[in-house]
Amino acid sequence: MRRDCQFNFFKSLLLTVLFLNGNSAYAQVEVDITGDEGLRIPITILKFEGEGVDEPRVSEIIRDDLNKTGLFSVSSGNDDWRLVSDVDPDSYPLWKERRVRNLIVAKVENTSDGLLAVSLRMFDIPNGSQVFGLMLAKNPKKIRQIAHEFSDLIYEKLTGDKGIFQTKIAFVKRLENKFSLVSADYDGHNAIEIYSSQEPIMSPVWSPDGRSLAFVTFLNRRAAVSVLDLSGRSNGTNLRPKIIGPFEGSNSAPAWTKDGGSLAISIAKGGVSDIHLVSLTDLNVVRLTDSRSIDTEASFSPDGKSILFTSDRGGNPQIYRATSDGKSPKRVSFSGRYNASPRFSPDGTFFAFIHYDRGMFNVAVQDIESGVVQILSSGQLDQSPSVSPNGKMIVYASERNGRGILRFVSRNGRAKAFFEIPDGDVREPSWGPFLDE
Amino acid sequence: MIVRTVLALAVFCAVLGCSNKTKSVADIEQRELFDNSDRGSFEQSSESSDEALQRQQEELKAELEREEQRLLEEQQRTSSLDSSDEAGNSVTDPKSKLNEPDGLLAQRSIYYMFDSFEIQPEYKPILEAHSKFLVDNPSFRVRIEGNCDDRGSREYNLALGQSRAEQIRKSMLLLGVSVEQIEVVSFGAERPVAYGFDEGSRAKNRRSDLVYID
Structure with missing residues (x-):
């Protein structure tokens, strides 16, 4: 009996949600949570009053958001519980009896002026109090945005950290010989192709203010770094990217400095790639690394004092750390023959990277202080990690x-x-930055 | 030109030997390299400077004669190839030579081990043939396109593709091809010829292509 309980304790939860959002081409999202349920924050999200069965549903989007963080144990309560959109203080003992800790109830309505209005309340049952109550009313097309805004609020109340559910991701899409640069909600929905080309597109990276994307294109078969300013974009216009340089040789692996005024760019002139710092105002170039080996994939620490980069100066690609002017490089990755693609976390306490071992390329994180490595993924061919702006998730x-x-x-x-x-x-x-409105 | 080519060939072999990571092959080729250098230093250390100088001059003269002989043979060979009509007009178009399906020149790809830019010895004859062709036809230009499989970091692969192409460029320069005839680019893992997730497909993508440009 006891063994059964223990087994249950470490149970794995699998949820498959099918989104059929008309303006989104992104089909399937699957969430898989493993590990000790007791360590996760319990939250009960009741069926929202007035919410239909059609997808997408605000309640489902919130559940999916919270599940992806791995920090919550999300339940939808028992089917026989009476549907409510508010909790009377007199009923707190009843919810306690039902072993509910954090409770979300809500009501969904269509207003007379055509808006979708969601009134949501969160309760702390053991404490006997309402944590917050908020109504958001927007165009029904913005249903996902409404849900993500609530997810952020719930996440922040329960963890003390800022939520990332309203942030953006950019990525590259390839369909046969057509390459597109895509900007989307963090979960891949509301995707918009912002630039496309018959030439490969590589290494998109958001500027610190989230207004521009730097990426690599090929000009006359040569890799070149471009910057696309999205701030003036109206739907459907293919913006013209601005080429930075180009500088002689292959230009790639752009990395923004924290002030957004410069890009570290790997320039392979006469063979091997070295990291250079390029000012975006006057295109002044300063060499940061100078080895006879490949140096590429710079990532600045959030305090701007150091850079991580990939180098094969030791014979195989490994991760090195230097001061931000490229001085005193020291190897920081020691396990395995291939470590690459380092990305500093936004708080500078760890970096994500690609670790190769036993024929598998996986995402790993390494603590800056202790050097402890944790492998987080289990695919054969995982690439290009990017850390969320709150440091809690990696795409x-x-x-x-x-x-x-x-x-x-x-x-x-x-x-x-x-x-x-x-x-x-x-x-x-x-993964794009927090956007402060 | 031929002298340059032959001397360059020797250096090329040495370069291959030095840089080769494959243990057994590297051992053999390095030994060849040492044999050559031993011969050179022996002459200097065991004889007086005058005798040495004389010997060196003789050596040089002999080498020159050998080269002249080779040059003559080479010319005869090329002319016999080129002039097929009795009037002595050269009719062999370099392009058709380039496109002979069974010739070494028809082979335009060099393949690699994972995460390596070393040229495997089996591809040496192909590079030599192309280098000779470019030396003989200075108006021809070649673009070396470095490619990688899709494993690991895309950015690192872009840099690795560059190193692969660059390594070939260096070899061709040593074989006498002039700088202006060679252009080097890398597509990293972005332009695969095979899209499979198996080793067979990946091996096809770890390659440098020689593309003749007009």
């Missing part, structure tokens, strides 16, 4: 049934999710 490229997809893993490794598109491959995600 990366992977493959499934021979197709390129994007996967998510929580920083603690407990929650995994993915999305794919019905046509073509998706790859090289970049």
